[in-house]
Amino acid sequence: MSDQPRRNLPPLTLHVPEPRFRPGDAVDYADFDRGTAGAVARPPIDALPGGMRDHAYALIRVLDDEGAAQGPWNPRLSADRLRRMLRDMALTRAFDERMYRAQRQGKTSFYMKCTGEEATAIAAAHALDRGDMCFPSYRQQGLLIARGWPIGDMMCQIYSNAGDRLKGRQMPIMYSARDAGFFSISGNLATQYPQAVGFAMASASRGDSRIAACWCGEGSTAEGDFHSACTFASVYRAPVILNVINNQWAISSFSGIAGAENTTFAARGIGYGIASLRVDGNDILACYAVLDWAAERARGNHGPTLIEYFTYRAEGHSTSDDPTKYRSAEERGAWPLGDPIARLKRHLIVLGEWDDERHAAMDKDVAEHVRDEGRKAEAQGTLHDGLSQPFTTMFEDVFEEQPWHLKEQSEAMQAERKAAGI
Amino acid sequence: MSDQPRRNLPPLTLHVPEPRFRPGDAVDYADFDRGTAGAVARPPIDALPGGMRDHAYALIRVLDDEGAAQGPWNPRLSADRLRRMLRDMALTRAFDERMYRAQRQGKTSFYMKCTGEEATAIAAAHALDRGDMCFPSYRQQGLLIARGWPIGDMMCQIYSNAGDRLKGRQMPIMYSARDAGFFSISGNLATQYPQAVGFAMASASRGDSRIAACWCGEGSTAEGDFHSACTFASVYRAPVILNVINNQWAISSFSGIAGAENTTFAARGIGYGIASLRVDGNDILACYAVLDWAAERARGNHGPTLIEYFTYRAEGHSTSDDPTKYRSAEERGAWPLGDPIARLKRHLIVLGEWDDERHAAMDKDVAEHVRDEGRKAEAQGTLHDGLSQPFTTMFEDVFEEQPWHLKEQSEAMQAERKAAGI
Amino acid sequence: MGEAEPTRGMNMIQAINSALDICMGRDADITVLGEDVGYFGGVFKATEGLQKKYGKTRVFDTPITECGIIGVAVGMAAYGLRPVPEIQFADYIYPALDQIVSEAARLRYRSAGEFTAPITVRSPFGGGIFGGQTHSQSPEALFTHVAGIKTVVPSNPHDAKGLLIAAIEDNDPVIFFEPKRIYNGPFDGHYDRPVTPWAKHPQARVPEGYYRIPLGQAAVVREGEAATLLCYGTMVHVALGVAQETGIDVEVIDLRTLVPLDIETIETSVRKTGRCIVLHEATRTSGFGAELAALVQERCFYSLEAPVERVTGWDTPYPHSLEWAYFPGPVRLTQALKRVIGA
Amino acid sequence: MGEAEPTRGMNMIQAINSALDICMGRDADITVLGEDVGYFGGVFKATEGLQKKYGKTRVFDTPITECGIIGVAVGMAAYGLRPVPEIQFADYIYPALDQIVSEAARLRYRSAGEFTAPITVRSPFGGGIFGGQTHSQSPEALFTHVAGIKTVVPSNPHDAKGLLIAAIEDNDPVIFFEPKRIYNGPFDGHYDRPVTPWAKHPQARVPEGYYRIPLGQAAVVREGEAATLLCYGTMVHVALGVAQETGIDVEVIDLRTLVPLDIETIETSVRKTGRCIVLHEATRTSGFGAELAALVQERCFYSLEAPVERVTGWDTPYPHSLEWAYFPGPVRLTQALKRVIGA
């Protein structure tokens, strides 16, 4: 123990982070440093993490303000591919709009949009191989859509209707689509992180070539699962891509509550010796490029990559909250990295590969597609139409084989329904 | 999804880390880079973490091979203080020796030594104020000893005897000593980490001046608790010192299984934006200096510090294992950073403040002290002497007040003992 | 326990908010922390206004790590504060389980009283809001198995406030589960009828000031002779509803505290009625109903005319769209009641 | 279930090691991971030799994060492997609880069978080795409350091997708790007598080859008329010891699997004896004994001559030096037995 007499020490103070803008505040991002499109170097895919730590604090951008693609991260995609990515983003947004309205109309209990963040998921679907396994959070509907999964199937899940392959068991948007390499979504944040690492380790241990990728929000990085995933990924050099969508909000908590005042989320990876990149999440070319880099790195047995996508959650957390209660309504409009669809549209126009008419036609087309699929899905029922699943399905799939106690309970339920005249 | 045809990809492989030396291997540390004593800069105590990231990869050393103190981290302690630190280390080692033998003699069920790591705890006890709260792991007995806590009291805990303040409830070495600012040790690794942060936050929120410190091994950093502690410490800039004792082994697992192949443990702090230092854990002057820096930083409201102490677990994990089963017996002798007691002794001799005779006298003195206290403690019973605690104590302190069911169970126990004629 | 006047109509959320407000006003050591509890006032609004009133260092948002929330609370308690952490949904309490079970619950015991953990963990629990598998669970049984934790479940605004104040003032860790289905109004299990708001319910007249409902005391909310119904939380209203609908003269006991349990009230009632049903929403196997059934048959064996029945959720996850088939509602209870009465 | 000859004398550790070895030899998907399970072969030596035989990518040490161990195992299972993680002590399973309860247990259900988690979590549990509060716990009740998990506890080398093989081959997650007190020899609760090694015990003659003991089947290890003792793990030997010492003609049922439970064997026995005691080491309140007592009185009410009694650990943490006062040994059981017989 110190033998100095007890010193006359100044009082400590507790720092509690506070976002810059609250409801009613004018929003000013003048001092926001976006960096310059094209300015960040592209390391070789086998670069040692120790040599590229600065990348965790930079912001990789490809699309400049004029809509041109710049620098070493320019993925040089075909115009065809760019148009498909544009359409996937537009379709995702249209899907979100419709399902949000469906919730407001009482057709489902819950919905969550990914508005403003579409580029992060769509880029991944295009950069990864179809056999690569995705372990998403609840805001990666874009992955499924861009992998060509029928949106009608997604709608049936949201409606818990007769067409719901998950038999009405899961909350809306908790999709599972093995055939699309899309792992069953959990309601518990970040649990998918170590699972993705485990999948990647299994693939590596079997000499397979499939890699894994997972997603979580910046808020979710605080969970212990995130830490164990990074630890395992680093120790066994797992072929996995750890994606953190920093949309700056976790329900009502701004990213400072997750640590953003003192660090970036990409920097978390540095501590584990994991290659870490930070990218403009509203720039789909940059997103594609970093994912492609990380995927090639993983496939070459050079280990995992952690990627932070800096973006902005343009809408509420879900249908259950009203964001104007905790943040300035101006933020969305003022956000300096713009909208991912508008930016890709502009790029295509600059390239001479797109125009407003074609864009309007595309918007109309996706809207019709969503409407048609929506009608078909609703024809199979919506949540409150009455129960679309036989009661007995409830007792299935708890185990592979139904043990006696579940058989008894299933029978009791039948009796109960009979007694109730249902 | 990628529309490229499925590519002919090379097989992945799984990397499983392996220590350099296994039983029977010759040990060669020739390529081990110790750095140079005195070479690492000492940042101001209010340095921003972003400006001192390299410190997480350096190795702060003060004592050079000749026993002289070098460089800006030299804490310039009085000879008196140095002698007291030397004695505290010697006493800790003697205590360990005796209790280890006591276990071998069947006087207790279990013991754990800290041999080779004494400097890390003794330095802390000297650098921190007595009011600062320590949240130790099971290998910080040195803290208690150097804070002047009676070793007889510690022995009684180890023996679960009549003098055990913890009433025989805890496994040996799981001390609790509130009056010494020593938090109750848990058997569950790393749980003390967020607890220390909570204590520090509480102190800060009350405008107090007490700070907190916690300890865990490099292996334990993988637990989620470590991550939540770092996250909270960073977000609220808690006045806490997060100490990681990297003794390179976690039972039979070498530090590579905790991530050491790709990073340092100090570097974990970088990800959170926490000031992070890496220090020669067998150099007590360096240990003192970094702790003093971190404590002043915390007291000045400049936030937390994470410190990695690079050391070597010279003995087995506990009395339950035999280290020659999983590592080369040569490692201990070849370890390039030496022994903390020998190094401080040499320094004092170089200073002209110590000599072999005084050292021998000190050794004799601490041995006698341990022996005397040991006898007194054993006079109060050892584990298998029969039960030293009344049975009813077992039902106390579960809650502040004993509810009916524990009263009933306590009575049932009494009846049971009576029936058994005990 | 003296109840302060005047009273005011409150729903559960308002009553909980009032309890927090009053405790924080009386004791500067009380600190509220959790995900979204600060500026926003919690996703269910239970902490609304508290940050503004008591400041950011006493009411604050936390990172999303339940392990960290409870771990930090244990450390704050070791310092001398009385933390009241919120776990946003009971379904998310598992990452904190080690800190609750191995740390908070054992701290007093393992340190022989040197350190204690007077923490009240608030968490909304139970189903009935189409929350699916991860917003509907009732994990109370897990906590009742752990020595050193008290578990409390209120069933109405009046009790919620009085019990929460008692929990916060208790020197041991308390898990305080709030049945979210009845935050806004009592619910008798008839999911197809309009929601009744608390407004006119007598238990929604809540004293504005300080009062406590001691932990460990059940309430006989309906006296009767035909059978004893042991319940807590939402199920109290299902039990009362069935009593009214069937006209069967049951005695309904709202346990309020699960550990320590009010065994006297239970025994007295079962000795009188000779029949007993235990109710809960949680899965049946190893639910708290098992403990209740075990206790009742152990202690009232010779008074029992029929086996103790359990009316519970099924041994499945809580399914989203079939939640009313999972929920142990009036039909399930009525059938059991007829069996038990007829036996 | 055909048992392969020849047999060999094995203790529990050897039997478990043999099960792992045989399964790994038959199925390349089986992967063993956990703290210290690799080169060292585990702190109790259950995985000894496996890394050498099957290589580092199939048997490997992990970082010390139980959450990570199970999370990674779930991902490996999603890939198609059959992971057999070890949790070094059951007391350290809590950090993994969310991955077990919210993930492994629900994966099949929530994905309607698209993804499954055929994981066998091995973990030494129970007291009797002076392990204190954090090396002695029996948390089985927690898992039995969670839909989608099977829970298995062997009581001898023969069963340990056959049950572990069945668990590993099962397509659902199984928690396999190994009573560490009987790793080296059966233990009847007389802590003051010398340890009997397995060597001469008939159940220690273990077939060297492949065989399964199906999950969900109890074993009547002693037939009797006076009372039914329901037990598992170490307590089976306490029950048998008391039967011998007291000469009371009890029927002893080794449950072996807790979920799914072999209810038929239990019912048949209790109907015959009319008396029942349930035994476990875990704390009493909401322990698995509560479920057993609840079930027995529900299903055999009219056959019962006395209340079902519970002989269990007390509702305290497992105290280090007083562990034999905590442990439900022969005295406690004998007293209960006399009460139940005399009733």
Ligand SMILES: Cc1ncc(C[n+]2csc(CCOP(=O)(O)OP(=O)(O)O)c2C)c(N)n1
């Ligand atoms: C373990 C757990 N804790 C808490 C929650 C409640 N919750 C759901 S979403 C959310 C915020 C997550 O924010 P972030 O990770 O940033 O993702 P985003 O919503 O921004 O996409 C919270 C706290 C949960 N689902 N699981």
Ligand SMILES: Cc1ncc(C[n+]2csc(CCOP(=O)(O)OP(=O)(O)O)c2C)c(N)n1
């Ligand atoms: C939660 C938990 N998991 C596992 C263990 C078992 N265990 C005890 S000590 C230990 C190794 C810890 O190594 P390290 O953190 O490096 O500390 P050291 O022993 O080297 O001081 C393990 C795995 C435990 N006590 N708690």
Ligand SMILES: [Mg+2]
């Ligand atoms: Mg977010």
Ligand SMILES: [Mg+2]
């Ligand atoms: Mg270590």
